[in-house]
Amino acid sequence: MTLRVRARLAALTAATVLLLVLTTTSANENTHYLPPLECVDPYGRPQRCIPEFENAAYQLQVEATNTCGDETDTDFCVQTGYSNRKSCDVCHAGQHSPQFLTDFHDPNNPTWWQSETMYEGVQYPNQVNLTLGLGKSFDITYIRIVFHSPRPESFAIYKRVTPNGPWIPYQYYSATCRDTYGLPDSLSVMNGEDESRALCTSEYSDISPLRDGNIAFSSLEGRPSAINFDHHLELQQWVTATDIRITLDRLNTFGDEVFGDAQVLKSYFYAIADIAVGARCKCNGHASECTTSTALDGQRTRVCKCMHFTDGPDCDRCLPFYNDAPWGRATSKNVHECKPCNCNGYSTKCFFDRHLYNLTGHGGHCIDCGANRDGPNCERCKENFFMREDGYCINCGCDPVGSRSLQCNAEGRCQCKPGVTGEKCDRCDSNYFNFGPHGCQPCNCDERGSLDNTPSCDPVTGVCSCKENVEGRHCRECRLGYFNLDAENKFGCTPCFCYGHTLECTSASGYSIVSTTSNFNKHKEKWTAISDTGVPVDVKYNSHSQSIGVGANGHRTVYFLAPDRFLGDQRASYNRLFKFRLQLVGQPRVEVSPYDVVLQGGNSSISLPIFAQNQRMPSEESHEFAFRLHENPEYTWHPSNSGRGFMSILSNLTAVKIRAIYGDHGEAILDDVELQTAHRGAAGRQATWIEQCTCPEGYLGQFCESCAPGYRHNPARGGPFMPCVPCDCNKHAEICDSETGRCICQHNTAGDTCDQCAKGYYGNALGGTPYDCKRCPCPNNGACMQMAGDTVICLECPVGYF
Numbered sequence: 001m002t003l004r005v006r007a008r009l010a011a012l013t014a015a016t017v018l019l020l021v022l023t024t025t026s027a028n029e030n031t032h033y034l035p036p037l038e039c040v041d042p043y044g045r046p047q048r049c050i051p052e053f054e055n056a057a058y059q060l061q062v063e064a065t066n067t068c069g070d071e072t073d074t075d076f077c078v079q080t081g082y083s084n085r086k087s088c089d090v091c092h093a094g095q096h097s098p099q100f101l102t103d104f105h106d107p108n109n110p111t112w113w114q115s116e117t118m119y120e121g122v123q124y125p126n127q128v129n130l131t132l133g134l135g136k137s138f139d140i141t142y143i144r145i146v147f148h149s150p151r152p153e154s155f156a157i158y159k160r161v162t163p164n165g166p167w168i169p170y171q172y173y174s175a176t177c178r179d180t181y182g183l184p185d186s187l188s189v190m191n192g193e194d195e196s197r198a199l200c201t202s203e204y205s206d207i208s209p210l211r212d213g214n215i216a217f218s219s220l221e222g223r224p225s226a227i228n229f230d231h232h233l234e235l236q237q238w239v240t241a242t243d244i245r246i247t248l249d250r251l252n253t254f255g256d257e258v259f260g261d262a263q264v265l266k267s268y269f270y271a272i273a274d275i276a277v278g279a280r281c282k283c284n285g286h287a288s289e290c291t292t293s294t295a296l297d298g299q300r301t302r303v304c305k306c307m308h309f310t311d312g313p314d315c316d317r318c319l320p321f322y323n324d325a326p327w328g329r330a331t332s333k334n335v336h337e338c339k340p341c342n343c344n345g346y347s348t349k350c351f352f353d354r355h356l357y358n359l360t361g362h363g364g365h366c367i368d369c370g371a372n373r374d375g376p377n378c379e380r381c382k383e384n385f386f387m388r389e390d391g392y393c394i395n396c397g398c399d400p401v402g403s404r405s406l407q408c409n410a411e412g413r414c415q416c417k418p419g420v421t422g423e424k425c426d427r428c429d430s431n432y433f434n435f436g437p438h439g440c441q442p443c444n445c446d447e448r449g450s451l452d453n454t455p456s457c458d459p460v461t462g463v464c465s466c467k468e469n470v471e472g473r474h475c476r477e478c479r480l481g482y483f484n485l486d487a488e489n490k491f492g493c494t495p496c497f498c499y500g501h502t503l504e505c506t507s508a509s510g511y512s513i514v515s516t517t518s519n520f521n522k523h524k525e526k527w528t529a530i531s532d533t534g535v536p537v538d539v540k541y542n543s544h545s546q547s548i549g550v551g552a553n554g555h556r557t558v559y560f561l562a563p564d565r566f567l568g569d570q571r572a573s574y575n576r577l578f579k580f581r582l583q584l585v586g587q588p589r590v591e592v593s594p595y596d597v598v599l600q601g602g603n604s605s606i607s608l609p610i611f612a613q614n615q616r617m618p619s620e621e622s623h624e625f626a627f628r629l630h631e632n633p634e635y636t637w638h639p640s641n642s643g644r645g646f647m648s649i650l651s652n653l654t655a656v657k658i659r660a661i662y663g664d665h666g667e668a669i670l671d672d673v674e675l676q677t678a679h680r681g682a683a684g685r686q687a688t689w690i691e692q693c694t695c696p697e698g699y700l701g702q703f704c705e706s707c708a709p710g711y712r713h714n715p716a717r718g719g720p721f722m723p724c725v726p727c728d729c730n731k732h733a734e735i736c737d738s739e740t741g742r743c744i745c746q747h748n749t750a751g752d753t754c755d756q757c758a759k760g761y762y763g764n765a766l767g768g769t770p771y772d773c774k775r776c777p778c779p780n781n782g783a784c785m786q787m788a789g790d791t792v793i794c795l796e797c798p799v800g801y802f
Contacts (some may be wrong), residue, residue, distance in 0.1 A: 043347050048335055057134070060133065076266050112271050119721070123257075128270055143157060143171075147270075156173045159245070323352040325362075344377055402439070403420075440459075446475045468632075499704055502694055510681070517673060520671060533555075546723045550661070557661055577629070579624060583668065597610065613635055698724040712725060724738070731754075763786065
């Protein structure tokens with residue numbers, strides 16, 4: 001058997017003897033006294049475990065502040081208990097060094113440490129300190145000291161709970177407890193008192209025996225809560241130590257040192273044969289082994305071989321990724337196994353968050369989440385990111401200028417400042433401009449005049465995008481020659497017609513929206529039909545379907561002709577819809593032409609194919625067709641025309657033709673004809689597209705269709721389209737007939753232009769004065785004629801005159 005094994009067995013044997021005494025008042029579950037336990041039970045379930053009990057001081061280096069022979073050889077004598085019978089010897093260097101304090105203790109062949117003697121000044125108040133570093137935390141059960149000299153009169157045991165920490169009193173031994181240490185002589189702590197304080201006892205302070213006197217300090221003896229050790233945090237800390245210090249304060253003597261005899265003084269010294277520390281590696285119930293580890297600096301230290309996902313030299317914390325529950329010392333009822341954090345696979349680092357644990361029952365707070373994740377469980381995207389449907393976190397990318405916050409919503413849309421739009425808030429909205437730190441300024445575009453009724457402006461200048469006939473920064477004004485800003489008008493404003501005499505007009509009041517219709521409820525309503533060659537075709541009325549129909553009758557092209565109520569002045573239908581329902585019967589092949597719908601007015605006409613303006617082709621199903629009466633090329637009226645030209649046709653409609661036959665056989669059925677228009681009258685919804693012209697000088701009427709007094713159309717009888725010119729009356733009349741130009745003469749003048757003197761008057765009417773014509777100097781006011789010079793000849797002399 002090797003010397004080390006023998007030493008270990010001897011130490012454990014002594015510890016076992018002491019434990020039999022100490023455990024008589026302890027609970028069975030008290031880990032302080034249990035044999036080694038594995039960390040899992042036979043079924044693989046975690047359980048509390050503890051390392052083996054050992055002499056933690058064995059072969060450790062002890063630092064002594066005084067050792068005989070260190071400075072020079074030391075003479076000493078050994079007390080025998082008999083006066084004048086002392087055995088003296090010399091202590092040489094290394095003969096009784098501190099290493100013998102923790103070597104194998106063999107009573108038959110003792111080794112010991114020894115101090116210098118009282119002769120060299122070893123006595124109170126001079127202390128001798130023996131310091132033992134355990135290398136890590138241990139749970140101390142006992143400290144046993146075997147003296148090779150008489151036991152001291154006063155000495156103390158201290159401990160540290162952390163390396164380089166303060167020294168904490170552990171136990172005092174003194175025959176004079178009160179005088180030396182200021183404590184009462186006591187072996188136990190009373191219930192309710194502080195159980196983590198050092199006691200002082202005089203029990204081991206006698207001078208006898210002179211050799212091999214034992215002192216055994218039990219860390220829990222005399223402490224009432226030891227029976228509940230596993231649940232008493234204060235005592236768990238009390239038994240913990242990383243270092244032990246024994247301070248030798250006062251030698252025990254027979255009192256003969258007072259005479260100063262050298263031989264007597266040399267017989268008093270401290271000598272200790274063995275120091276044993278019965279303990280377990282402090283592993284807090286999470287390890288059954290304590291192993292030796294080599295640190296990075298090469299120093300070898302003791303560490304627990306931690307289980308239950310714990311970590312640290314004392315298993316006093318959880319492994320870095322096992323912080324979902326608070327770390328705890330294992331007990332028989334609760335192993336306090338550390339639990340892994342739930343980071344959803346995005347991190348391998350976490351810490352225990354007490355607040356989170358109190359709220360949710362899970363304290364694992366993940367850190368350094370990958371993939372742009374954040375949150376206690378990496379369950380959400382980090383700030384300024386959002387989660388895509390595939391679970392990836394994408395940078396919001398919110399524009400720092402246009403966004404209220406750099407954080408977007410779950411769909412990745414940023415929170416924009418006023419007037420700002422875009423998924424990233426990087427531009428002004430359609431009706432805003434001047435992108436800047438305060439958002440965008442409103443353009444205040446008028447919806448009625450904005451293109452497509454969608455307010456939109458230049459993002460830099462703020463100028464709005466207007467409809468074709470609208471102008472102004474905010475699209476609030478009609479262009480010159482237009483009026484009636486209307487959201488329903490694709491072009492914004494209606495051109496002033498005014499028969500071409502002015503560009504200024506406004507909406508007339510007193511007009512309502514109506515429709516001219518033919519529903520054929522009772523008869524044909526005077527609808528007729530004609531072929532393309534002008535031959536009348538018979539129209540039939542169907543009282544059952546309340547519709548009219550026409551057959552080919554040998555003609556390839558036949559038109560329905562609208563009655564008079566659809567004709568005449570239909571300017572009120574400008575930019576309105578002309579609608580009807582058409583059904584073809586027996587016409588399998590439809591051959592369209594540009595003249596399927598025809599409007600005739602005066603000497604002009606316009607037309608379009610039946611499929612124009614996104615209409616469908618006619619078929620054997622009854623379909624509604626709707627055509628807008630407007631000159632814009634997108635409506636495909638042919639030939640192209642100006643607004644005024646288009647209205648000129650509408651002002652005098654002479655024919656409205658709807659093609660019925662598209663081949664050389666079959667028939668067509670017409671129903672529900674409607675021409676949207678307006679008429680004078682306040683009933684119903686107001687029609688704002690009827691103009692009130694601002695006529696220039698010389699014109700009168702709502703549409704400037706008449707000449708003002710003193711003006712006439714030129715040429716005469718030219719109609720309302722012709723300009724009005726001043727009447728030509730040679731200053732002898734203020735007014736004339738506005739159509740013929742015939743003057744209503746004054747100043748005794750006559751003729752269409754007052755260019756002659758009236759009958760019974762003579763003179764030059766072209767002079768332009770009220771006195772151009774004088775009365776004839778003839779009987780009965782007869783006619784006369786002025787000859788050369790001033791001679792006047794009467795032309796109608798009565799009988800008897802010449």
